[in-house]
Amino acid sequence: MSPVHPVGRWVFSFIRIPDSNSFIFLHGKRIKNEYMKDIWLFTVTDNNNYVWKNLTINNAPEPKELAAYSVPSKKWLLMMGGDADGQLTMNDTCPPAVKPCFAIVNPTNDNFFLRLHNINSRDTVEWDLDEGKFDHLTTPQRHGSMVTMHPYLYFYGGHDWDGKHGIGEIYNTLLWGNKLDEKFWNPNN
Numbered sequence: 001m002s003p004v005h006p007v008g009r010w011v012f013s014f015i016r017i018p019d020s021n022s023f024i025f026l027h028g029k030r031i032k033n034e035y036m037k038d039i040w041l042f043t044v045t046d047n048n049n050y051v052w053k054n055l056t057i058n059n060a061p062e063p064k065e066l067a068a069y070s071v072p073s074k075k076w077l078l079m080m081g082g083d084a085d086g087q088l089t090m091n092d093t094c095p096p097a098v099k100p101c102f103a104i105v106n107p108t109n110d111n112f113f114l115r116l117h118n119i120n121s122r123d124t125v126e127w128d129l130d131e132g133k134f135d136h137l138t139t140p141q142r143h144g145s146m147v148t149m150h151p152y153l154y155f156y157g158g159h160d161w162d163g164k165h166g167i168g169e170i171y172n173t174l175l176w177g178n179k180l181d182e183k184f185w186n187p188n189n
Contacts, residue, residue, distance in 0.1 A: 005052040006040050013069045014042075015077070017116070021045070024077060024116075025052075027064050035063035039114075039125060058126040061112055068146035068155060072180065074187035077114035078148070080155055081141030113184075141172065150185055153178045 012028030025040040037060055041053040067082025115126045144158030155176045 004054070006038060006054070007036075009036055011065045012036070013067070015069055015071050017071050017074055020074060024069075024071060026069070027067070029065045035065060037063040053123065056124045058124060060127055061110065064108075066142035066158075068141070068144040068158070070146045070148045070153060071116075072148040072150075072153070072184045075116050076184045077116055078146070078153065078180075078184070079110075079112045079114065080146055081110070081144055081158060082108060083142045144172070148180070151179050151182070153180050 006025060007030070009028035009030050013024075013026050015024050016022075017024060021044040023042040025042055026038070028036045030036060037057070039055045039057055041055055043051045043053070045051060064079065064082035068080045070078045072078065113128045115128050141155075141158040144155055146153065146155045148154075155178075156174075158172050159170060
């Protein structure tokens with residue numbers, strides 16, 4: 001194990017970068033609602049060494065947990081939904097009249113794009129918050145799953161949130177398919 005590595009956490013994401021021996025490790029949550037903002041590159045070298053690199057992040061949005069991620073090429077990471085903030089009180093998300101309520105959540109339907117650039121040769125990645133939205137928005141999501149298969153991105157499931165109940169147990173069984181622009185598949189664009 002590399003002597004430099006991310007701290008332990010839960011509900012993180014770990015995704016392989018296509019056509020490479022590298023993986024993206026990001027976000028997650030520590031105890032006491034500590035949302036993690038860090039993004040790491042994990043690489044298996046030609047001589048089977050394991051190397052972690054903590055990446056510098058430009059234009060980072062709020063930290064996320066329970067979001068769905070997909071990496072269609074060496075240049076792009078796509079993110080949908082998740083739970084942000086973590087600073088709300090129980091009364092903010094669970095009014096006293098609504099019981100039981102065991103979780104503090106603020107699910108979002110934000111879609112963001114992370115430019116990975118030439119990630120094996122650089123230490124900086126950049127969230128491109130102005131790149132635009134996917135073809136259509138979903139309701140606020142967390143615990144969903146997202147996968148890419150050229151030229152489509154598919155998003156399935158997760159919890160919806162009704163704006164009242166902190167636990168947000170409205171299970172979504174819908175499937176969205178969005179046709180992605182070719183630039184997301186070509187690492188040279």
